[in-house]
Amino acid sequence: MARMKFLCDAERCIECNACVTACKNEHDVPWGINRRRVVTLNDGKPGERSISMACMHCNDPPCAAVCPVDCFYQTADGVVLHSKDLCIGCGYCFYACPFGAPQYPQATNFGGRGKMDKCTFCAGGPEADNTPEEYQKYGANRLAEGKLPLCAEMCSTRALMAGDGDVLADIYRERAVRRGYGSGAWGWSTAYGREDRGRAFGPGRSGAGVGTSGS
């Protein structure tokens, strides 16, 4: 079965931020929450490269590992989602995440963070697909509509790709051959290196037994 991944081709990314505003547009993400960001390395120097970053939907998601209320779950597509009803906004996942993906709607003097928010791979959350309830809490569910994340679909230079990891790896290989060099798929070993593919597991204590197994 297909395993959903993101792949950002740094040779193509021009830091135009289409992915960022496409995400804002699709989910009406409020000011201050950035499910996706573009990061530039060696800014202004030869060798400058940019990469679009969001939750990578890791094989063995460290966020889920540290979550004290087990609000995370991973779908059969490999997409890592979470329940905002269960989330207590503790922020552990933010510390655990190698990509800085988790976002919080507010920060107060007393450390209250509100419910965590992050990229859903345009796959909504634990509410029924494409209901107003799901949209209000998690945004659109494009995957259920037979589409892919809008950030990748609208990418100006086809740098950011989303979809079946095997297809993306093929496309990237073709590009490397055409160019005569390749700089590696950024973040892949961190996100997808531990196992061949992610396996589904359910959310919270009530989710016990769903999916195939723990580690």
Next chain:
Amino acid sequence: MLVKRSSGKPARGSLSRTLTTGIGAPVGRRGFLKTSGLAAGGMAALSALPAAMIRKAEAGPTIPNVETVTRKNICTHCSVGCTVIAEVQNGVWTGQEPGWESPISQGAHCAKGASVRELTKGERRVKYPMKLVDGQWQRLSWDQAIEEIGNQLLEIRQQSGPDAVFWLGSAKFSNEGSYLYRKLAAFWGTNNVDHQARICHSTTVAGVANTWGYGAMTNSYNDIQNSKALVIIGGNPAEAHPVSLPHMLRGKERNRAPFIVIDPRFTRTAAHATEYVRIRPGTDIPITWGILWHIFENGWEDKEYIRQRVYGMDEVRAEVKKWDPATVERVTGVPGEQVKRVAEALAKNKPSTVIWCMGITQHTTGTANVRALSILQLALGNIGVAGGGANIYRGHCNVQGATDFGLDVTTLPSYYGLAEGAWKHFCRAWDVEYDWMKSRFASKELMEMKGIPTTRWFDGVIYKPEDIQQPSPLRAMVCFGHGGNTVTRMPEMIKGLEKLSLLVIADPHPTTFAAIKERRNNTYLLPACTQFETDGSRTCSNRSMQWGEKIVEPIFESKDDYTIIYLLAKKLGFADDMFKHITVEGTRPVPEDILREINRSCLSTGYTGQSPERLKMHMKHQADFDKITMQATTGPLKGEYYGLPWPCWGQPELRHPGSPVLYDTSKHVMEGGGVFRARFGVERNGVSLLAEGSYSKGSEIQDGYPEFTMAMLKKLGWDKDLTPEETRVINAIGGDKVDEVSWQTDLSMGIIRVALKHGCSPHGNAKARAVAWNLPDPVPVHREPIYSPQPELVKQYPAIEDRRDFRLPQLARSLQFKISDSDLRQKFPFVLTSGRLVEYEGGGEETRSNPWLAELQQSMFAEINPKDAERLGIRDGALVWVYGPENNAKAKVRALVTERIGVGTVFMPFHFSGYWQGESLRDNYPPGTDPIVLGEPANGVTTYGYDPVTFMQETKVTLCRVEPA
């Protein structure tokens, strides 16, 4: 059971640190997100908004059980022309999808395009007509606003004549809006009508049109995929035209093409270059001649091409000879070896293309810069060739169209000029008497005289009346879709604004004009809607026309441009004549009908075949077009090129396919082929100006030929091919001078049809001009900027002599010498240059009002090299004052310390406004319309300096001083 995926040790690889802190030094301008946050005023305004205005009316993009309608329009943010797919429910734009089928954008967007849905939420838009009374904004009705504005205009006309009103149009108009606005100015009786092209590519249009005939990009974005080498000089398309990059990068990857970026700044585009050349700002001609020096020296030029198709290359050789590697290095700072590498890459990887933008055009030598690059491409035989070309990226979404339709102080639509013949042509097309039209003007002389351009409208207000070559200084400005921070010398612009009796702004946003505190009365704001709230066509940079469909009705009380223009014309008393052949539904002229009038009259640019019906078919069948050639390979449009890129000759029924590559002799003229235009005569000093032995495929005249007239048809015996109806029209136009009727004035289009039938181009077949004898510098020569950072070079490469043009005096050499002889250089030790950012457009009001974009760039900044910053004790992110050398100008901005900019140079983006010399102007905007992000305008410190041919402003080289604030 607790489901744990691992024992709980968080993964914290080096990637994490990289992403959150960057490598070593700060993360660049996005770093401001964390260091500066949002300015206090913006924050306050944002939190004052009711939450419901920030979110959509309903829950999400898909409201369950509500019908979704899909509509297709074109992005309004640049000239690439990306398709926008809108999902509409209950009349609200609720979702945006990728337009996969677009041959141009193929579903892609940049930050701006991916956020256009916000424009029709428009919480920061002007919501109803307003007027400024003693510094306070008062709401009024449309009727009252038009009544008051009209009465004042008529009074000014009565007292001071029609030329006292300046009509500023917009590159954000549709083609139909542009044409209508030009027509409005004509019916009002003035040539004081202009738009943004003056400040973006006016010098390109003048430069290339004077070289080979037409003022436009010769090839297309898509065609760059055929290029074997690319030079991008004075352009940063990765930020300005992001969706051109997929085409460029595919060319680079697939052809392993050298990707050369020549720029004073290591831009986001340069980051992808195989060779980056840093030049001193303002030395574009020296670098170009330096490249050409190697080409001539090594015999790499295309000698046969030059012999057949180029006039005057020997005179260029003489000038180029002066630019040996040592001289080039002394003036530009570029090492000789690197210049040679670039020359060789271009010459040995053909076809090679040259791409340019504002870094070439916005100079006192703008037209000459353009000409130099054009000549370089001619020497290499790269013009008229797929994969070659002068790929000039226009700026706004319809700046090409607005230019083509004459929002320009020098011409009527379609570059007919202002001479009597041009007026007579349009009077025939408009079905009005020439004498009546003449009576609308103060005099025949003023009717045929170039107007005052937008770069200097304020000089037309504040200069002494005797210095302004018209009966009265400007007293009113009617401004559609144009930022107020886009012209240089803003301190003087503000004086002009203060003195102007009437100011009318028709725009979705209030613009900088409305926020200037010195002006306290008699400014009117008319809410114009965006192009997503109306329909009409726009012309992309590659000359393709795309029809945009109305997505939603105009929001709040806004109206579309057509309606506002109609209301003004009606109040001013000439609507019946102006709309004689255009259907008006209620108060809204029908855009299809306007386009049909364009099709009937704009013969000279080949804007005749693109009927609304054909354009709509193209939008419907986008999927049938090849993604590189842009030709339909299947379906009902098979053989046509996407968007019927002009020239699309003859009546729509002729089904000309459009011209994907200009001047391409490898194709028949009826298949989109062409030749250089004969518009400068047939002979000069005994040398033929017509092509020699070069002609487009299938031409019955197998040599050069002049443009087609009745006299020529008769001579060839081809007049017999005209139909009786065509002959009747030609006779009616010609009267007793039938022989003089030309392809440009024959409203029957019979002459064009017959020329094409014989495989000939109606505009003749000439040589391109390496020497343009009608320009101030017939062969481009280097001239130091007015504010030259190298005074020692000024005497050797002086500016042009002071002169007069466009009804105004122009200072050049006297000012330059005065500056170079003074100690100004010591007081202002930095070169100041300007440019653009991906998330904002133009003056920036619209994009800085869009929260999805505004969040990405919350501070105005100035880039400064680490060495300079260290010397001055300026740390990254700190506030600094940038001082300009005129009018005690200054701007308070954040320092962005980066190697992106060279030592001794400072860069500022030009999209900001709403701060003035350290002070916020937020309270001056009408409540609720202030853009989220405000900042100091770069043009607050830019200075005097104009191109002699178009009065283009110098924005790329001046001097400044930077001090910690």
Next chain:
Amino acid sequence: MRRKDEKTGIERRDLLKGLGLGAAGAAAAALTTAGAAEAAETPQEQVKSRYRETDHVKRFYALNRL
């Protein structure tokens, strides 16, 4: 663990401070607490596969190969 990363942590909190203020964020937070029980999926539904290789998706892959 906390202490060790304190330095980075502060920096990140600063980042949040810069980004996270404003009414819009607060509004979104308020919304998320208003759950609608009847819309919830069963655990099995939550983890089921949703991806399908539709024409839309195939078109996306094809464009990426250009």
